[in-house]
Amino acid sequence: MTTPRDLLIIAMEMSTRRPVERGDLSLALAGAEMIDLLGAEAIRLDGDRIVPGLPPAMADRLLDEAAASLVREAPYETLDDWLWRRGRGLATAYLDALESEGRITRQRHSRWMPSLTSQMVLADSPDRREAADRWSSDEPVLAALAAAVGIRDRPADDSPGVTDDGVVTVLFAVDDALRDLEFQRQRRAIDEAAFDNIWRGG
Template sequence: MSTARDLFIISMDQRSEPAVGQGDLSLALAGAELIDLIGAGAVTVDDDRIVPGGPAASEDRILGEAAALLTRQPPHERIEDWLWRRGRDLAAAYQDALEQDGELIRKRSGRLSLGSKHVEPVDTPARRGAASRWEEKEPVLTALASVVGMGDGEPSDSDEDPGLDDDAVTTVVAAVHDAVMELEAVRQRRTVENSAFANLWRGV
């Protein structure tokens, strides 16, 4: 399983309050894909740019789709731009992919709802693998989950942090954090604008 698939499954198993926003989750999933591509040697990070390398040898079709969307001609794409471009509706895409693979089933009421769909994870080896990474506080998964408000945000107890000791991975996680904060700022601005508009009509 990829980090993105594991992150999606964990987002369904965790009862975070408030619930994880689908926009936030989509940005984190795009970051998780990029980290997996870094790990596979398919890309490197040069400052804040994504530089494609060799082909990604992955059996994960949705990760393969991500690799196919990389900008291969210079100037290469900035990480922030990738997150927004690739992250558009990505949570819904992962839900569809996991449903097709039999990792999710639809319920009349579930832990995660995307629009009118209610789904929950099936007890499969993939779900248990994701849960194991989560329980072990695997650094990359924990960091990405923390960015979108899942878990306690505590780092791994291990002094040898194989994920976030990598500068490229650290750069991606930081970019996801910045993008999520930017999205929240947009939400707050819209809330203020909508409130001001409503007050105008009420004569307040």
């Protein structure tokens, strides 16, 4: 299993209590990919720049795609740029991958993620059990990503138990991107409300 898949499965498990916005999840999944690429030594960080290494064969198609999409010429890509570029539609890509592998099925009349029209039902699989074990053990990286998207409460320490400086840098970048996304949502809501007032003569 990979960190993005574990995060998606946990988001689905917790969806009835704490639904996650698709955009938030996509950004966090991109961050989870970056963390796994760091762990595989496919990349290193030079400040906030992503420096690719020799692309290893990842055990996951989407992680292979992530590694193949890295900018391989200096000055390289920033973490922030990566999260926004790679994160575009990433939640849907992971959902489709799990569905094609038989790890989830669709049923009608879902309330999980307002933008989805079908219910995503997790199959009983080793992947689901592994994600549950990682979740129940309070594994620090998964816990931090889950807190970032609101699946669990944020601890007093920003990333408790995370000792790798590169991983901490990625987690901070994910938090910054999510705050930016929320600001964009609020700004859009204000603009739309102002536009409505103009048409109503307010």
